Amino acid sequence: MTVKEHFDSMDYGLAPESAAEALDWITARDGAFGLYINGAMTAPGELFKSRNPATGEVLAQVTQASADDVDVAVIAARKAQKSWGALPGHARAKYLYALARLVQKHSRLFAVLESMDNGKPIRESRDIDVPLVARHFYYHAGMAQLQDAELPDREALGVCGQIIPWNFPLLMLAWKIAPAIAMGNTVVLKPAEYTSLTALLFAQICDEAGLPNGVVNIVTGDGRVGEAIVTHEDIDKIAFTGSTNVGRQIRRATAGSGKSLTLELGGKSPYIVFDDADLDSAVEGLVDAIWFNQGQVCCAGSRLIVQEGIADRFYAKLKARMGKLRIGDPLDKSIDVGAVVDPIQHQRITDMVNASAGEGELYQAPCPLPDQGCFYPPTLITGLSSASTLMQEEIFGPVLAATTFRTPSEAVEIANNTRYGLAASVWSENVNLTLDVAPKLVAGVVWVNGTNMFDAAAGFGGVRESGFGREGGWEGLQAYTKPRGKAVSLKPIAPVSAPKDAKVDALDRTAKFYVGGKQARPDGGYSQAVWAKSGALLGHVGIANRKDIRNAVEAATAASGWAKTTSHARAQILYYIGENLSARADEFAARIDAMTGGRSGAKEVDAAISRLFTYAAWADKFDGAAKPVPMRGVALAMNEPVGVIGGFCPDEAPLLGLVSLMAPAIAMGNRVVLAASQPYPLAATDFYQVLETSDLPGGVVNIVTGDHATLAAPLAGHLGVDAVWSHTGADISATVELESAGNLKRSWINNAKARDWMGAAGEGREFLSHATEVKTVWVPYGE
Secondary structure (H helix, E strand, C coil), X not given: CCHHHHHHHCCCCCCECCCHHHHHHHHCCCCEECCEECCEECCCCCXXXXXXXXXXXEEEEEECCCHHHHHHHHHHHHHHHHXXXXXXXXXXXXXXXXXXXXXXXXXXXXXXXXXXXXXXXXXXXXHHHHHHHHHHHHHXXXXXHXXXXXXXXXXXXXXXXXXXXXXXXXXXXXXXXXXXHHCCCEEEEECXXXXXXHHHHXXXXXXXXXXXXXXXXXXXXXXXXXXXXXXXXXXXXEEEECCHHHHHHHHHHHCCCCCEEEEECCCCCEEEECCCCCHHHXXXXXXXXXXXXXXXXXXXXXXXXXEHHHHHHHHHHHHHHHCCCCECCCCECCCCECCCCCXXXXXXXXXXXXXXXXXXXXXXXXXXXXXXXXXXXXXXXXXXXXXXXXXXCCCCCCEEEEEEECCHHHHHHHHCCCCCCCEEEEECCCHHHHHHHHHHCCCCEEEECCCCCCCCCCCECCCHHHEECCECHHHHHHHHEEECCCCCECCCCCCCCCCCCCECCCCCCXXXXXXXXXXXXXXXXXXXXXXXXXXXXXXXXXXXXXHXXXXXXXXXHHCHHHHHCCHHHHHHHHHHHHHHHHXXXXXXXXXXXXXXXXXXXXXXXXXXXXXXXXXXXXXXXXCCEEECXXXXXXXXXEXXXXXXXXXXXXXXXXXXXXXXXXXXXXXXXXXXXXXXXXXXXXXXXXXXXXXXXXXXXXXXXXXXXXXXXXXXXXXXXXXXXXXXXXXXXXXXXHHHHXXXXXXXXXXXXXXXXXXXXXXXXXXXXXXXXXXXXXXXEEEECCC
């Protein structure tokens, strides 16, 4: 073609990236890789093939690890952790800094190897993935440096098992390894079966950085390796990124094991376009939202929700842009869309589209596809209902499902009509509108007039069935640390048995439940006596059942307006509760002494009043942050209420324990369903009389009494409950974690360990962090 013809057509030429260095790296190892354990590569064992999805050619052979291999890796990690965790933060920071520099030094090799192994365009791996990997190690080098000064009360968890997916093999590795080793943990990491090569290259730079043996261990293979990690008894924490179904299985498998768990799971993220949006910018953003990495992104904007008045015009612009996308060799720098990771995934995408595309209008970009490899055309399906399978289920491919809306409230309703809650994008030139909509979206991340913005300083993670926990930022470090010190085992407290010579007052005193702001009788009609150690009958309390729990959760759900109440108003009510409790302090102290047979009632009441004042003070002071991300804009980390929290109150502190769970939860805008202390429940039933006179809206606090072991399954398993806190003396931690897998709710359990409710461990930021979700709202600015 002549120069003029090139200008007339504006066709791209080829811009191939050489694969020679990457192939040489593979060849130098005879094309077969072992495992990286205790600072050395093992000899290759049972091998499986790693293929280039763009060509189908075999790149290398990788070892299928066994359970014994995982055990050896865990032993190495355990041995290394003691000395690694004991290093000053500055010493660990130097290693992370070295890893960051080495990622940069080997950046081209990492990028090419990633594109060959995964199928993503080289422009993405070179310009997005690898720079973010280096950024995470630089950022967490700083976190290690600051740990001793800024986190003096927290320490490493121990050995972390980490399982990462195939869509961002190297970036997910950095997201997991960097914070873990920065805080003094050691890791056993399993890369995805399809995409192990950049993890094995990372093992090489661990050696080049001089990282102590056993700090990082990499074991490759299929799901059996992941299972061996999840079930290993000497691993302290599991971090998993992957599908919701597998995440649910991991939640069940780790229930009762004492392992810490974070899950970053699937998504079906809405991409909302209002009629005043810059449509050309919104179209370009949508290309990044759904066709970036072939749509194989957990937070992909796979649900287009466009305002009805501009829908036809927007679809026309979008189709025109789709027609210009280039699909082909991932190592061609002019390519927009690469190859799907594997034939199995390609077939899954095909089957889902074929099964449900008839519900709407199917359009596939008229882009020529290569003759070989796992390529799927960019696809748009319009006219779908919000209940359509393609609008509800994660496709994990270059497929965009679309529907329309008329009003902002309808847009929010459609956006939230999903079991997921990972990310969302909102497009409008009216910043007031975008910032009105963003807090209403059930998502861990919201992008305003942008999409797929990530940084190590800004937390990333979801809610609902998109998992729990955050990666990045200060909030991400919580997942890799624990309170300093050794917890002691909790001694269960049995209720006082009926005496031989009972002292019964002729006046019957039967306490009811407190549900929806009213006293309610138990559904089952059963009650139990509460005896003083002196032999006096103090009264009766109801025995709650599944229906009582259901009624309490319904009341809490109906009180959703509490989350919209200003923090100042919530603070005033907490102060008022404390004031009213103070007026009856002597009465409550006497009741506690009568139930427990002790003399510490007055001290406990004083502590409860102080705690109410503490959380009244925190209500308008537990603020978020503007994250220093490298962009013209701001990433706002906003603390939002979790929702409905179920709580099993401590036995040993019948009033203070209840207040210690209730107060931080409602201070942050949550509603609670609390099961009172089992042996000493009357302090809770007396306390709801205080709540009735303190202007607290009905349903914000609900209190039942009964056997915690019986109530654990219905409360933890209720799909209307968003989190469960268990600090009871009953052995229910395993049940709570197992039942929470239904909707993957957060759980905070004591694992039969005691807590000093009178001391500093009984209040503070730890409680507030469990009472909030961090939503990161990205707001770019400027022309």
